[in-house]
Amino acid sequence: MKTIHVSTGKPYDIYIERGILEQIGSYAKKLSRAQRVCVVSDTNVAPLYLERVRNALTQSGFEVTAHIFEAGEKQKHLGTIADIYNTLASFHMTRKDIIVALGGGVCGDMAGFAAASYLRGIDFIQIPTSLLAQVDSSVGGKTGVDLPQGKNLVGAFHQPIAVLIDPDTLSTLPQDFITDGMGEVIKYGCIKDRAFFEFLRQNDAMQHIEQVIETCVSIKRDVVSRDEKESGERMLLNFGHTLGHAIEKLSHFCGISHGMAVAVGMVLIAEAGEARGVTASGTAEQIVSLCRQYSLPTATDYSFRDLAQAAAGDKKTAGNSINLVLLHDIGSSFTQSVPLKDLEQYITTRGIYERKI
Numbered sequence: 300m301k302t303i304h305v306s307t308g309k310p311y312d313i314y315i316e317r318g319i320l321e322q323i324g325s326y327a328k329k330l331s332r333a334q335r336v337c338v339v340s341d342t343n344v345a346p347l348y349l350e351r352v353r354n355a356l357t358q359s360g361f362e363v364t365a366h367i368f369e370a371g372e373k374q375k376h377l378g379t380i381a382d383i384y385n386t387l388a389s390f391h392m393t394r395k396d397i398i399v400a401l402g403g404g405v406c407g408d409m410a411g412f413a414a415a416s417y418l419r420g421i422d423f424i425q426i427p428t429s430l431l432a433q434v435d436s437s438v439g440g441k442t443g444v445d446l447p448q449g450k451n452l453v454g455a456f457h458q459p460i461a462v463l464i465d466p467d468t469l470s471t472l473p474q475d476f477i478t479d480g481m482g483e484v485i486k487y488g489c490i491k492d493r494a495f496f497e498f499l500r501q502n503d504a505m506q507h508i509e510q511v512i513e514t515c516v517s518i519k520r521d522v523v524s525r526d527e528k529e530s531g532e533r534m535l536l537n538f539g540h541t542l543g544h545a546i547e548k549l550s551h552f553c554g555i556s557h558g559m560a561v562a563v564g565m566v567l568i569a570e571a572g573e574a575r576g577v578t579a580s581g582t583a584e585q586i587v588s589l590c591r592q593y594s595l596p597t598a599t600d601y602s603f604r605d606l607a608q609a610a611a612g613d614k615k616t617a618g619n620s621i622n623l624v625l626l627h628d629i630g631s632s633f634t635q636s637v638p639l640k641d642l643e644q645y646i647t648t649r650g651i652y653e654r655k656i
């Protein structure tokens with residue numbers, strides 16, 4: 300088993316082990332004085348894993364209830380949170396009781412937000428079951444929901460008391476979501492770890508999934524431990540996301556998944572960096588090649604003007620400028636503030652992107 304310690308304001312451990320799902324009872328017992336546990340899960344994950352989690356918790360002496368919501372990003376809204384509160388209150392959950400998030404990033408973000416706000420905050424444990432959630436969203440304490448006006452506009456920083464990662468759950472994850480999660484995996488190599496980027500190039504990530512999860516989680520741990528509330532270094536985790544979000548927004552959040560949009564965003568911003576002379580030449584080409592290796596897209600039909608306009612509405616803007624995450628080279632990243640009025644010009648290039656459309 301791998302254990303990764305996170306030293307945020309409220310420290311916790313991340314455990315990576317095949318089959319750890321069935322040990323949730325003993326971990327919850329060790330970490331909490333709870334009597335009751337509410338497992339929050341979705342309609343795809345619950346039929347596969349809920350009974351095992353419920354049995355493990357019951358055998359450790361907890362009273363257990365479950366709240367199952369319909370799977371998918373569309374359900375990530377305040378109405379679902381109200382439904383979760385209802386389940387928690389009806390089950391007489393108190394401040395010492397806990398929530399277990401069993402599912403992908405949508406489940407983790409919502410269960411975490413319910414935990415952050417119910418009774419002004421109760422503890423929760425993450426059991427991430429998608430690749431994206433195992434390498435990224437379950438770590439760092441960002442929780443929340445979408446509003447009709449945009450993604451993740453309401454939320455709270457609320458760290459879990461533990462994260463239990465069971466790589467075996469990926470065996471049931473549809474291939475499209477494996478591909479999607481690889482967008483974030485490649486991001487970690489780009490921003491912090493050239494050797495990891497090379498490793499992904501020379502190996503099949505899924506054949507070494509425990510090592511891949513451990514590397515991504517360790518990088519995220521290091522970043523969020525130094526900058527829990529995203530006032531500086533944590534912004535680097537948004538590499539590829541500004542233009543990726545723009546693509547998601549322009550496609551009305553359907554047609555292209557988050558990880559795929561991030562892949563295109565990484566290529567575009569690397570090309571922009573090369574064109575502006577701040578990114579080593581050939582960097583975008585290397586990202587394109589790795590994204591293709593993992594079946595991720597590397598180009599979009601949207602114009603630079605449309606992308607810039609969509610990005611200007613992003614919540615990462617600060618007044619009249621936007622913080623772009625750029626690479627010096629693979630494995631070395633930095634942020635640069637660009638005035639919104641100059642964004643279109645900044646991202647307009649004559650690189651791989653333009654050759655493709």
Ligand SMILES: NC(=O)c1ccc[n+]([C@@H]2O[C@H](COP(=O)([O-])OP(=O)(O)OC[C@H]3O[C@@H](n4cnc5c(N)ncnc54)[C@H](O)[C@@H]3O)[C@@H](O)[C@H]2O)c1
Nearest residue numbers: 343370371403404405406428429431432436441468471472
């Ligand atoms: N909090 C953060 O720091 C953070 C970071 C990145 C992304 N996110 C959020 O994460 C969400 C995306 O996460 P996601 O891609 O995991 O989405 P998701 O939770 O919708 O899961 C993807 C799909 O896979 C299914 N699924 C999950 N695990 C499965 C398994 N083991 N077997 C079979 N099916 C399974 C789900 O039911 C869903 O249909 C977005 O809402 C995004 O905003 C949060």
